[in-house]
Amino acid sequence: MRLKTVWTLAQKEMRDALHNRWFVLYTLAFVGLSLAFSYMALAGAGIAGFAGFGRTAASLINLVLLIVPLMALTIGAQSLAGEQEHGTLAYLLAQPVTRLEIFGGKYLGLLLSLLASLTLGFGISGLVMALNGGGASNPTAYVRLVWQTFLLSLTMLSVGFLISALTKRAGVAIGIGLFLWLTFVFLGDLGLMGTAIAMRVPIDELFLLSLSNPLQVFKMSAVLDINRTLDILGPAGIYALQEFGRALRYVFLAVMALWIIVPATLAYWRFANRNDF
């Protein structure tokens, strides 16, 4: 694999992301909403102005859970399927580049674009808060949230790539991506709660089930970073901390790593073995 070729392909993806109006809109929405959430975090207490880092991080968790998976899933879903539908993928494959380089370049380019967008959103919010004297409490929580969000975006990007490798049309891929987003966001909590109630699932099994949803893992990990406990997540949260203690962070990290690596690997395997260009 030639790294220079991967970088050339990645640069093209970043260029395309800058020209993608949906990507720009997502970024603007994220910046705007994160500023708004920060402002409103203290509004309920009757205090106007930008909240401190710690309180804002807690508010931003829900924002991240909604927007970041949507952004990463749809961008990942378009990556290969969009080029195939347009006919440019076959032409690219006919050049002296390998499928691994193409996959790697596209993944790297979209990854860097996503991270740049998130950095911009978090960075502007953070800067505005700092300038408004909101740094008194816990900027570390904010930085940790940024890091957790990066990981979440990578998990969803990998899932998006898997969808893209399995489909030939961008519209179908995006549709599947949206369905998965709904599943992760809305059914994750409801599904777990409903299952727990209906089937009287033991606490330990409920916790394991929650690990199957990367959004749940992100939420638990982010809450743990801010609160240092998971009490607000109920019995499953209490169980998790009691069972794993300090290792819990590493459990979350390992699960997120699996959610990044496994879908991406499957996506590459599928792309490398396709026979229908």
Next chain:
Amino acid sequence: MITFSHLTKQFGAYKAVDDLSFSVEPHEAVALWGPNGAGKTTVIKCLLGLLQYKGQITVNDFDAHRQGRAARGQIGYVPQAQSFYDDMGTLEMTQYFARLKRAPAGDPRRLLDQVGLGEHLQKKVGALSGGMKQRLALALALLGDPPVMVMDEPTSNLDAGARDQLLHLLAAVKAAGKTIIFTSHRVEEIETLADRVLVMERGQVRFTCSAAELPGKLGWRSQVKLRLPAESLDRALGILRAGGFDVRRNGVGVIVDVAHGDKARPIHVLSAADIQVTDFVHLTDVEGE
């Protein structure tokens, strides 16, 4: 040199290419001719590594499957359908592919000038006409000066004027000594480019011949319409039928079936009988049984 050895490609139960073996010598131009579904484009796709196949394909001693990148590095590819990045500038896209192909930095501008796109460097690719896009495809294919050119019906989507321009450029590519393999439905492409023609049907080679032999081998015939003075029509019909032509009346003229490459003969026959042909139109070339 390109060699195809027992190439077979199956899509489910359907054999698109069936145990095909042939080679293309250095500096030779070989055309794959045949109807839709004959397997011509499938052969090209296998050569470019877009499809998995049985058998072996080598390009200048590089195995197209096991050494795909090296094999494709020997090839400049001109596709039939122009699928490019429409939102990129012409020069911008050419520079992008030049980096992928590790071509010299000066290649993009030089080649775009060579194909007549020197004044359209900043134009978006999507704004180029069909003929311009195909010339752009040729420029991209020539990046890095590959020894082999692979083309899939290079002029099929073009109007007559654009086709002539591109054929002129392709003739120059051939004159430069490139090894060429291309698929074609068009007589002009064969006549301009091909040294040898492989006539394919149902995934196999029916026969091989030179470009000059192809019309005769396929039993090609042409139809020409001759406009004649009304008072000469009946006499002309009689003379042409006596001369062995298959002819029928059509309005103020006649339609004559002639052998390919012999379209002027009925005009000469009528002229010898003092019948003036006031106008003529070449209607079509027809492939024989």
